[in-house]
Amino acid sequence: MSGERSGQALRIATWNVNSVTARLPRLNEWLELVEPDVLCLQETKTARFPSDHAEALGYEIAHHGDGRWNGVAILSRVGLEDVSLGFAEQPGYAPEDDETLLAVPKVEARAVGATCGGLRIWSLYVPNGRSLDSPHFPYKLDWLDRFRDVVAGEPRPLVVTGDFNIAPTDDDVWDIKAFRGSTHVTPDERARLSALLELGLTDVVPRPMKYDKPFTYYDYRAGMFHKNMGMRIDLVYASTGITVQDAWIDRDARKGTGPSDHCPVVVDLEL
DNA sequence: ATGTCGTGGACGCCACGA
Numbered sequence: 001m002s003g004e005r006s007g008q009a010l011r012i013a014t015w016n017v018n019s020v021t022a023r024l025p026r027l028n029e030w031l032e033l034v035e036p037d038v039l040c041l042q043e044t045k046t047a048r049f050p051s052d053h054a055e056a057l058g059y060e061i062a063h064h065g066d067g068r069w070n071g072v073a074i075l076s077r078v079g080l081e082d083v084s085l086g087f088a089e090q091p092g093y094a095p096e097d098d099e100t101l102l103a104v105p106k107v108e109a110r111a112v113g114a115t116c117g118g119l120r121i122w123s124l125y126v127p128n129g130r131s132l133d134s135p136h137f138p139y140k141l142d143w144l145d146r147f148r149d150v151v152a153g154e155p156r157p158l159v160v161t162g163d164f165n166i167a168p169t170d171d172d173v174w175d176i177k178a179f180r181g182s183t184h185v186t187p188d189e190r191a192r193l194s195a196l197l198e199l200g201l202t203d204v205v206p207r208p209m210k211y212d213k214p215f216t217y218y219d220y221r222a223g224m225f226h227k228n229m230g231m232r233i234d235l236v237y238a239s240t241g242i243t244v245q246d247a248w249i250d251r252d253a254r255k256g257t258g259p260s261d262h263c264p265v266v267v268d269l270e271l
Numbered sequence: 272a273t274g275t276c277g278t279g280g281a282c283g284c285c286a287c288g289a
Contacts, residue, residue: 021277043277046278220276222275227272261276
């Protein structure tokens with residue numbers, strides 16, 4: 001499944017776990033099975049990362065989480081330095097339906113950066129956008145605009161990875177016709193991906209492992225996984241100069257008891 | 272595709288987000 005990596009390779013991965021607390025048994029067994037050097041997590045959904053097992057396996061952990069929603073982390077066994085919890089000018093979100101309080105934007109726990117074994121890496125949980133007419137949609141676009149400015153100033157080699165909540169092309173959803181009028185596929189969102197590519201990043205498209213499309217997310221409902229009705233929204237953007245040995249999606253992590261609705265994406269690279 | 276999860280507050284269900 002995972003193939004062989006050369007001695008110089010750095011194995012990085014990204015995984016939206018949909019609660020690290022609920023996923024802890026799956027996460028712990030996965031760390032021992034796949035042995036990533038650096039693992040970026042999204043939607044930890046907790047203020048306190050359950051770190052005991054990962055630390056026993058030799059990982060250092062940078063976690064940015066503040067409770068029930070969001071939460072991102074970087075686990076590294078090749079060093080963890082210069083941790084950034086969020087980023088400069090990161091926009092907040094003000095709930096529009098709160099008439100009792102001043103609408104103070106809340107900066108959410110959606111980004112963490114660190115330097116691991118000579119690689120600068122960011123774990124992102126990009127705002128979902130909800131619907132085209134929701135205030136969350138311009139928030140999503142603004143958030144990505146501001147993060148672009150961060151990428152422009154970051155050192156190389158650089159990897160920006162996580163749950164982008166954007167399908168880069170029409171082929172990255174099971175049926176583009178089902179997405180008419182929806183978020184995740186609009187030109188506005190894809191323009192933000194293009195803006196990252198223009199800064200010298202490359203979309204590392206993983207091998208699909210099964211079927212023809214490398215989907216990373218399947219809704220829990222309606223048997224979407226078994227019908228292969230998924231989306232590629234968990235992305236790995238690597239700076240030019242990084243050599244990719246292999247990139248694959250771990251569909252097995254979406255099977256069995258108590259899976260996340262997202263699959264991990266694993267990339268073996270040389271800096 | 273709308274069939275399921277996860278969280279936490281006030282519970283043995285509901286609201287919310289995805």
